[in-house]
Structure formats: C-alpha cells, structure tokens
Amino acid sequence: MSNVKLPVFAGLVGDFGSKNFNWDKIRQVANPEIVVAFTLFAILTFIAVFGQFIQTHDPMQGDLLKRFTPPGSEGYFLGSDHLGRDLWSRMVDGLQWSMACAMTANLLNLFIGSTLGLLAAEKPGMLRIIINQLVYTLQSFPGLVILICVVVVVGQGFTTLVMTLGLLSWVVYMRVVYAEASSLFQREYVQAARLAGVSRWSIMFGHVLPGVRASLFVIFAFHFAGLLIAESALSFLGLGAPLGVPTWGNMLAESRQYMIRAPWMLIVPAGAIVTAVVTMNLVGDGIASLSRKKGRSIDV
C-alpha cells in the first residue's frame, strides 16, 4: 500500500505532472519513517472511505445484554460500551466524522489563509495593514476559547463546526504564505515578469503560489492533526458533534463514568485520536523531508 501512496504524495510536493518525475528518485529518498507515515495514512484513508463495509455491527444499535463486553470476546472486536454498542464500528464512524470535518475545515483554512497571505504579501498598502490587523486580532484570542464561544452562540452540528473551524483557524496558513511570498515577490524572476508586463494574477499563480506549494502541503498535514484535536476537544466538551453521534470526542465523554469498570471504552477512542494525530504529524515530517531532499527547502 505504501508504494501506491508514496509517489503520489511526493509528486504533489514536487514536479507534479512534470516530465522529470522519477519513481527511482522517490525510492531513493523514502526512508523507513516516511514509509510508516504514508502506510498509516493510507490505512486511515481506507477505513474512512470504506467504513461501511468493515463495520461489524450497527454503530447505533445497542444490545443491553452485552454491556461492557471486553475486547475480543462475543464478536466485539474492540469490546462494547455501556449500552452494548460495538466500539469498533463506532470508532470507524468517528473516524469518518473527524476526517470529514478536519478535511473540509482544513481546505477552507487553506483557501482563506493562502489567499489573504498572497494579497498581503504582494505590496505594502492598506490591504496589507487590514489583513495583518485581522490576523493580530484573531491571534490575540486563545484558539479553543474563541471556538467554544462561537459554538455556544451558533449551536452544534457538522456544518456549524466545520464553518467555525474553517473560518477561524486559517492564521497559520496566512502567516507562512505571507512570509514566504513576501520574499518570493522580491525575486528577480518576479521583477523580470513584471517588467515584461505580465499581469499580477499570472505572477501570483505562476511564480509565487508554486513557490510556497511545498510549505502548504507540510502545514496541511500538521494543521490537519491540530484540527482533529480541536474537533475531538469540542465534542468531548459537548460542543462539537450533537449528542449521540459516535465521534471520538463524544465516545471519550461517555467513557468518563465507566473508566474503571470498562477501561477499553476510554482506550479505544483515545488511541484512535493519538494514532490519527501522530500519523498526520509523521506525514507532515515526511513531506518536509521529501521536499528538502529534492533540493527545495521549505524554510526558504
């Protein structure tokens, strides 16, 4: 599986679509850490996509006679919870929910953050000042606190959660794009393009955005991990997913009362969160080292 995923990702970082793309080169740079990262990521993606086919039970249907079944017995692969629901199937549902939420919010972040970063970096002026002030304002609030405030006001649900995360946590993208694009806009090849009369949009999308692309992929992976945690934390506090929806945060919240009696109820969702977050961080590291090895340091 790793062989399938790996080149695809490396390609996205570097010469995607170029004739110089070389599988042998990728094999040379693929160290064990990168292979592990992309294998884990592939497995998580597989579970998220084909979840329905590998669930053993209906995640919502409980069997009260089989409450607190330990993992591995009576057909419950990872045990059952206080209502006799299958933890494995619930975890798969939770993965789908979390991945979908984090992915959508992340794409929204990517779009908003890099657009504002590019616009602010292009030239000094009113636009740069306004965007920077907006960023300072957002940064002056502690991240989770502002999310909680907004969710309390606008209410729960998938869409509200995604919109809240998507519209409020793009600062990291803006910061990085702004810093890197500012230096790229000063490059001589950009100046040469300007002198030739090339339009500002062509310069942005032709020269500058491809220059920050490698960094964007790295942040995308790390930020994904951050969003997973944020989503789980909000759900745990009862502010993310509506009650009853099997998300990892909700599962953790439910397990609190039965921690001693059925520790697997805690361990399964917690383990899932840790695995997903570590995987995304490893993927981020992997992309960073791949793009470095290809001679394009991400810290330009």
Add this chain to the structure above:
Amino acid sequence: MSQTVVEVDNLSLEFLSPAGNLMALKGVSLEISKGEIVGIVGESGSGKSVTAMNLLQLLPKTKINIPSGSVSVLNKNVTEMTEEQLQVLRGAEISMIFQEPMTALNPVLKVKDQINDILFRHKKISPKEAEEISIGLLRDMKITDPFRVYESFPHELSGGMRQRVMIAMAFSCSPKLIIADEPTTALDVTVQAQILSLLKERAKKTETSVLLITHDLAVVAQLCDRVYVMYKGEFVEEGKTNQVIGSATHPYTKALLNSLPEGKTPKSRLATIEDSLTETAKESIPENKTISSINSHEIILEIINGSIEYPKDYNIFGAPISFHKAVDQVTLSLEEGKTFSLVGESGCGKTSLANSIVGLNQLSNGEIKYKGINIKDQPPEVRREIQIVFQDPQSSLDPRWPVWKIMTEPLTAEQTPTYKELRIKASELCEMVGLEPQFIDRLPHEFSGGQRQRIAIGRALSVRPKLLVLDEPTSALDVSVQAQILNLLLDLQSEFNLSYFFISHDVAVVKHISDMVAVMYQSKVVEMGEAIEVLTSPKHEYTKNLMSSVPTLEIKQ
C-alpha cells in the same frame, strides 16, 4: 625557504553520493615552503576549495573516499589525526580566511569576543594580555581606530574592515599557514588592492605561508610566489608566477589567459576555453576581428538631472523626515546601438539608477527620456522595448519553470499565444543565444551558470527590445564563461543594433565592451566620456585611484 609546511602527495579524492561517485581530485601534488605565498587558480568546480579543505580535514569523512595519496601538514600526517589533535592544529597552526566576511564573522558577538575566543583557546593568557595582542593585531591591519573596531559588532563595520578583522583573527595565534579562500572576491577593487597588499606584507613579515585560492589570475599575479593552475581536479601547470603567466605552456592556462578581456582590443571577440582547447577552432575564430556597430547617432535614452532618494529616518507617524541620496543629479545620454557603461563601487547608486530606467523604482527628481519622450508618458508596449538582465542567473530564473516557459513568459503578457507557438519561439531564442534548442524542456538547475545567463538574455530578447540594461551580467561567472557571454552580447548588438546600458565594477570588462563610460562615486557621476579616454587617462581623483587599484597581470617585483 627550506622548511616544508604542507606536502600533499598524489592525492585523489572522490565524493560519494547515491547518484554516483564524483572524482573531485585526481592525483594532486602540492608543496608549500615556509613563508611562501602559493596560489591555486581555477574555475568554480575545479576542485581548488576541496584541496584546501582537505588540509584541515574539514570534509565530512562519511561522504568522501580517498583512494590514494597523503596529506602532511608540518610533517604530520593529518589523515591519521584524531579530532582532538586536529582541533589544536586548526586555528593555532593553520587558520583560514573566508570569502564572505559577513557570514564568516558571528553577527551577535563583538569583534573583541571573537578574537579572544581564538586566543583563549590556543594560548594561556589573561584578558588584559589578550586585549593588548588584539589591539596590536588590528593596528597591524592598518585600522586607524583599533579600539572602536575592537568594541564593534560586525554589522557596524564595512566589508573591507570586516575582512581586515578576519585577517587579524587569522594571524592572531601566529599560525604557520593561512588558507585564504577567495579573500577579496566579495570586495570592491579599491578595497581589494589594500587588503591584498596588507596580506602580503603581513605574511612576509611573519614568515607565514599563505595558500591563496582564487579564480582571478590578476590577483595571483599581484600576490603569489608560485602558482598552481587547476582544471577538472588536476594541476595542469605549476611554477613561479611570472613564468606561468608570462609563458604559459599548458593549453588550459593559455586559454584562461586569453579569455581575460585585459589587454585585448576593445569589442574584439575573446577566445573561450573551448576555442583554445580544440585546435580546429583556431581557423574559424577570426582573430581580433573588431565588431562594428552602426553609427546612427540617434539618442535613445537620456537621463536629465536624475536623483533618487530613499527615506532614512521616520517620525512617529511613519512619515519620512530625512532622506538618503542614492543617486544625485545624474545626467547622461546613450546613442542607439552603442554601449554605455556605469562603473562604480558597491553602494554608489548604479543599480538604483538602472532600476529606475526599467521602472522598478522611480526618480525623486529629474526625468528619463526614452526616444525623446519622458518614459512615464510612453505607452507600455514602447516601455517594453527596455529589458533588464540581472547579475545572478540563479535567482533571476524561476527554478520550477522549464526553459521554454521562462524564455517566452514576456510574450504571454499581451497576447495568448498557443503552446506550440511558444515552443517554436523558445527554440528560435535558444539558437539566438547559443543554446541547444532540444534543451527547452529542462529546468534552470540543469544548466551551468553561463548557460543560465544565456537563458536570461534570451528572455529579455523575446520581446525584441531596443535597449538592454545589463546589471553586472558577468560578475557571477567564471572568466572563461564571462568571455563567452561578452562575445554573445557583442554579437547580438551588431546583429540587432541593440543599445546596452551596462553596469559593472570590473574595469577590464567595461573597457572591453563600452563606447561611453561614466564613473560613479558616492551617488554622483564624477567622470564621463569616451571609454578609452576615461579609462586610460583618468582625470578625476577617484577614477585614478580606481584604475591603479585594478589588479593586473603585470608582476610587480
């Protein structure tokens, strides 16, 4: 002169890499006696720095393989030394002067701390004694106010001053050998002359051996007793400096000397290394055929009282209150088909002026006329007749774009030509600038420095410009490549009747290529006129100083 300081015997070295091993040195033998100044001359990538680094064992041991040869410094075999023993050797017995004094000095430490660091490490002395020694060293470097320099941070000093500090540090533990890796390449000519004479004087006085690594034969002629000429990892010629330069025997050394613009007829073709190394080429190269340009006497560019000011200090509301004058009241004019050169030190305002011609910044006062009309009133398509070629072809080409896309980018600004049209155009441009058209799918990093500069010139030519602003187009290149680019520029000029606005600090290049010259000093043009006249019989004090500082191949005894 009997004692041998360094002896390298038949040393070969290869770099290990997954993509294949690279032979960097092939059987190199080198000997340096006590008090001798020895030069290694060669192009970038010829292996000269590797030779020097290997004396100090500074190359990562896991990445190299030494199939044969030995290196002994002060009669000790350094290849068998432990890291601790090497540490004693470095600094105390051998020290190094680097090319770029800004990066070689630690920016967060005062000069005081950096010199003391070396002194304390290798000598048992009190801080008081250390200060005395340091001040003495700085004074020896002809620094007029050593106490101020001693208490300064590197960024508070000028480039020349920093290099003096570096040399003082190199001499601080009275080493037996100093390795100077391109010590003056980053400096202005006038400063370079001072630094070179300082280094020579100091080395002769203390009987220190110096290994000088440079690409500049003229620097070697000024400084060295003996010289080794390096080419592709081998010493192709060695001997007394005046012998090597006066009567070179190896074809490569001859070629290197021929490619220098110094002493050649202005505007003649320079012999490139390839020309000289392939014997058949001799007939095809017309010897010293002067390339004539059409004399239309029509003025294409005029700058009238041009000044550029940059804000220096700001008040609390962010409004500028005082200005720094980068260009002060400059008036000049350029005839069509001619080359106008601007010579001056770094920071004299020549690049600011060039940028204002192409429109990258604005004049604060005065006006620039292109074809008799103020450039601001010219429509964009006329303004595009002025194009620029930057100094460093590494940073002026987008590393992610293939060559055909880079070269034809200016064409996409107005119209939207098809992919096919662009590729045909790119092939034409490649032929125009002497590149193989089949390379148009390659990325910039797959080309050498000279080829990249050709790509940059090709891009500028794509919109059929009338005037090219050339901002030090050859100073990042090796001399032999420089010769090729200068030839190309002269060919293009006669073919398309181009006008050049040429900026350089290299007097020999300017003399070779220009019709008119203006010498700039501290934001002002101090002298202007016919190139030959200004550069052979300078009138202004600064021009005289500049001309006498330029290192030449003549050996002063």
